[in-house]
Structure formats: structure tokens, C-alpha cells
Amino acid sequence: MSQHQSPLAAEHQADGAFFTDFGGWNLPLRFGSELAEHHTVRQAAGLFDLSHMAQLDITGQSSPEALDYALIGQHSAMPLGRASYSMLLTELGGVIDDLIVYRLAEDHYFIIANAANREVVVKHLAERLAGFGVGLDDLTLERALIAVQGPASLEVMRAAGLSGAEALGYYRAALTEVNGAEGMVARTGYTGENGYEVAVPATKAVPLWRALAKAGQELGLVKCGLACRDTLRLEAGMPLYGHELDLETTPVEAGQGWLIRPGKGEYVGGAALAKAPVRKHLVGLTGQGRRAARAGSMILDNEQVVGQVTSGALSPTLGYPIAMAFVHGPAPDLGKVYQVDIRGNTAPYTAVKLPFYTKEKS
Numbered sequence: 001m002s003q004h005q006s007p008l009a010a011e012h013q014a015d016g017a018f019f020t021d022f023g024g025w026n027l028p029l030r031f032g033s034e035l036a037e038h039h040t041v042r043q044a045a046g047l048f049d050l051s052h053m054a055q056l057d058i059t060g061q062s063s064p065e066a067l068d069y070a071l072i073g074q075h076s077a078m079p080l081g082r083a084s085y086s087m088l089l090t091e092l093g094g095v096i097d098d099l100i101v102y103r104l105a106e107d108h109y110f111i112i113a114n115a116a117n118r119e120v121v122v123k124h125l126a127e128r129l130a131g132f133g134v135g136l137d138d139l140t141l142e143r144a145l146i147a148v149q150g151p152a153s154l155e156v157m158r159a160a161g162l163s164g165a166e167a168l169g170y171y172r173a174a175l176t177e178v179n180g181a182e183g184m185v186a187r188t189g190y191t192g193e194n195g196y197e198v199a200v201p202a203t204k205a206v207p208l209w210r211a212l213a214k215a216g217q218e219l220g221l222v223k224c225g226l227a228c229r230d231t232l233r234l235e236a237g238m239p240l241y242g243h244e245l246d247l248e249t250t251p252v253e254a255g256q257g258w259l260i261r262p263g264k265g266e267y268v269g270g271a272a273l274a275k276a277p278v279r280k281h282l283v284g285l286t287g288q289g290r291r292a293a294r295a296g297s298m299i300l301d302n303e304q305v306v307g308q309v310t311s312g313a314l315s316p317t318l319g320y321p322i323a324m325a326f327v328h329g330p331a332p333d334l335g336k337v338y339q340v341d342i343r344g345n346t347a348p349y350t351a352v353k354l355p356f357y358t359k360e361k362s
Contacts, residue, residue: 006051007144007202008209015223023115025052027226034227038316041191041232044220045150047212048229053145054099054118055199057137058109058129066132067101067109070125072251074264078103083171083188087251087259088113088121089269093276094247095254097121098239100188102173110173110184110199112145114241128268144205148212149195149232151359152219157185157196159215160208165196170361179204179211190229192236193359231313234322237284237355243295243310244282244324253326255282255354280307280326284356285338285349287321290314293340293349299325300339300346309340315356322356323349 003024006012012019017028028049030037040046058067064076073086082103088096099113099121113121122138129136148156157165164176165185173186178200189195200208213223230240239245244254250273251259260273287293292314299307312323323340332338332351339346 004052004141006049007205008049008051011206011209012049017223017225020226022226023052023118025115027052028223030225030227031223034225034231035316037222037224038228038231040220040222041150041193041224041228042317043151044222045148045152045156045216046191046224046228047209047216047221048147048149048224049209050145050147050197051143051202051205052115053140054111054113054115054121055139055143055145056111056113056122056125057139058111058134059107059137060132060134061107062132063107063109063134066129066134068265069132069267070128071099071101072259072267072269073101074261075101075103075109080105081172081174083173083186085259087245087256088124089251089273090247091269091272093250093269093272095241095245095249095251096124096247097241098245102184102186104173104175104184112197112199117241142202143199144202144208145197145199146205146208146212147189147195147197148216148221149189149191149193150221151194152216152221153193153195155219156212156216156221159219160211162196162198168196170194179207190238191232192238192355192357193232194361231316234311234313234324235315235317235355235357237324239282239324240311249280250276250278252276252278253280253282280328281331282310282354283325283327283332284352284354285309285323285325285340286352286356287323287340287347287349289321289347291342291347292321293323293342293347297323298341299327299349300341306338317357321349324354327351
């Protein structure tokens with residue numbers, strides 16, 4: 001049974017949403033057709049309730065140095081108003097969680113992490129920041145997070161009165177007034193589309209949700225659930241914790257080696273990463289027909305198991321099966337054809353470069 005309800009739960013129930021338990025939260029899986037929701041995000045705009053995501057405030061004069069030590073990446077070098085993808089690592093270089101870091105002031109950072117990992121992220125961050133005299137506040141249960149994603153997202157934000165969104169470049173964020181309270185508007189997302197995420201106090205969630213829904217009516221916006229968010233992020237080649245990321249996988253193995261900043265100084269997991277062997281490689285795979293490989297499907301090469309699918313689906317946008325998978329050993333050549341076991345039968349899948357789908361973002 002879910003422990004937590006979104007402040008928008010009553011809105012979703014009134015809209016006839018189909019719910020699911022996710023990370024201890026009762027969340028909308030879909031409002032109608034997940035396929036239609038997916039296509040609408042690609043063609044117009046989708047409205048998402050992401051209030052389950054962990055929202056953490058980091059404050060204190062030593063916050064830049066503290067986050068440099070606690071996380072991968074060089075957060076002390078972030079300009080104000082920037083967002084950065086990052087990871088919290090174990091001492092051995094495995095991934096505890098992936099997260100987005102926003103720099104809102106010289107000594108004020110904001111972090112959005114995965115719902116299922118919230119408690120462990122808070123625990124590890126608190127331990128790592130303690131020596132720097134930096135404060136960490138878990139705001140998750142008093143906040144809401146709402147996203148508008150898709151090519152019409154800016155028009156929706158404008159129509160809802162969130163005109164500050166217009167000035168934001170990709171992976172930029174700003175504090176602004178939202179319905180009479182301080183909120184954060186960020187040009188970030190998990191769909192591969194242009195889009196925005198708005199963090200507000202929980203008491204402001206319902207009026208914001210209604211305002212965005214109303215503003216988007218003439219622009220083709222629809223309310224969306226977790227199901228289409230998963231196929232959208234898969235097409236965009238974005239990793240999901242528990243699938244492409246876990247405690248036994250390093251950022252390099254997960255295709256995120258670009259996060260490592262040589263010479264940035266000591267950070268938790270950095271020493272291990274410097275000498276860790278690369279045992280597997282994350283690769284994109286494309287199939288034919290309509291039979292989609294799913295997480296757990298085995299990958300074969302010359303009848304030998306060489307890897308495993310981590311995420312897979314029939315791509316609604318592309319019209320053919322796609323998958324992300326770990327292949328053990330050397331990095332596979334693009335164009336190499338593997339056999340993937342799909343419910344006892346094999347199907348050919350070709351190794352391709354990720355992502356499967358891209359949208360230019362200015």
C-alpha cells in the first residue's frame with residue numbers, strides 16, 4: 001500500500017485516472033490511453049504530476065565545496081540559475097541515485113532526486129555535508145512538482161501567466177512567484193522534449209495544476225501518467241534507476257562517463273572510479289516488427305548469453321521495438337546484430353547509438 005498521496009490526488013481521482021504504486025506513492029499511471037498521451041507529448045504538450053520526486057534544499061556558505069565532495073560533477077563551477085545532471089555514488093563508484101542539481105544562489109542549491117531513493121539519498125547527503133556545516137532540508141512532503149512537456153510547452157506556460165519561462169535556456173532555472181508563493185521554474189524534463197518543471201508549496205499545487213490545464217486546452221495539452229513518461233524517456237535514451245543504474249553499475253558503464261571531471265578534487269567514489277574496470281557497456285538496440293524485448297530479456301551472440309535488456313518497448317514515435325541493454329565485455333560495434341530472447345523465441349536486434357529520438361533544444 002502506498003504511504004504517500006500527491007497533493008493533487010483528488011484532482012486525479014476526479015479526472016478518472018488509473019493509479020499505481022510507485023516508490024511508496026499512489027500516482028496516476030494513465031488518464032486514458034497511454035499511447036495517446038505519449039503522442040500528445042511529442043506533438044503538443046503533456047501535463048505531469050511529479051510531486052513524488054524528492055525535493056531537497058541545500059544551504060550554507062560551504063555548499064559549493066560540500067556538493068563537490070558529496071556528488072559527481074563540479075557544482076562549485078555552476079553559474080547561478082543553472083541546472084546540472086549528477087549522481088550520488090557509493091565509495092566503490094556504484095550509483096546510489098541520479099539527480100538534478102539547481103544553483104539558485106551562491107550558497108543555495110536545490111536537488112530533485114528519485115522518490116524511491118529519497119530516504120537513502122537524504123541519509124548519505126546529510127552524512128557527507130555535515131563536515132562542511134551545510135544545511136539539508138527535505139521539503140518533499142510539503143512541496144509539489146508539476147511538469148509541462150512537449151513542443152507547445154512554452155505557449156502553455158505563457159498562457160498560464162508563467163511568463164518567466166520564456167527567458168530560460170535549456171537546463172536553466174529561476175525562483176519566481178507562482179500563485180502568490182515562491183516557486184522554482186526550470187527548463188528540465190524526462191521526455192526528450194522541450195519542457196518545464198515547476199516546484200511549488202503543496203498548498204499551491206491545485207490552483208497551478210488547474211491553471212496549466214486550462215491554459216493548455218486550446219493548445220492540445222493532455223494530462224499524462226507514469227506509463228507514457230517511461231516510453232518517452234526510453235526513446236530519449238534516459239536512464240531509469242533500478243534499470244540502467246544501480247549500486248553495482250558505475251557511471252562509465254551506464255554511458256554517463258561525461259559526468260566525471262578530471263582534476264576536480266576529492267569526491268566520494270572518485271578514487272574507486274579512477275581504477276574501476278569497465279565490465280559492461282550500455283547500448284541501444286533496435287528490432288523489427290512488433291515484438292518488443294522487455295527488461296530481463298537475455299542477449300545472445302553466437303548462442304552465448306552476453307548481456308541483458310534493462311528497458312524495452314515498442315516505440316510509439318518510431319514504430320519499431322527499441323531497448324537499452326548492458327552488454328558484457330568490450331563496447332559492441334554499432335550495427336552489430338544480436339539475438340534477443342523474447343518469451344522463449346529469439347529476434348534480431350541491432351546495436352545503435354543512443355538516444356533513439358532527439359529534439360534540438362536551444
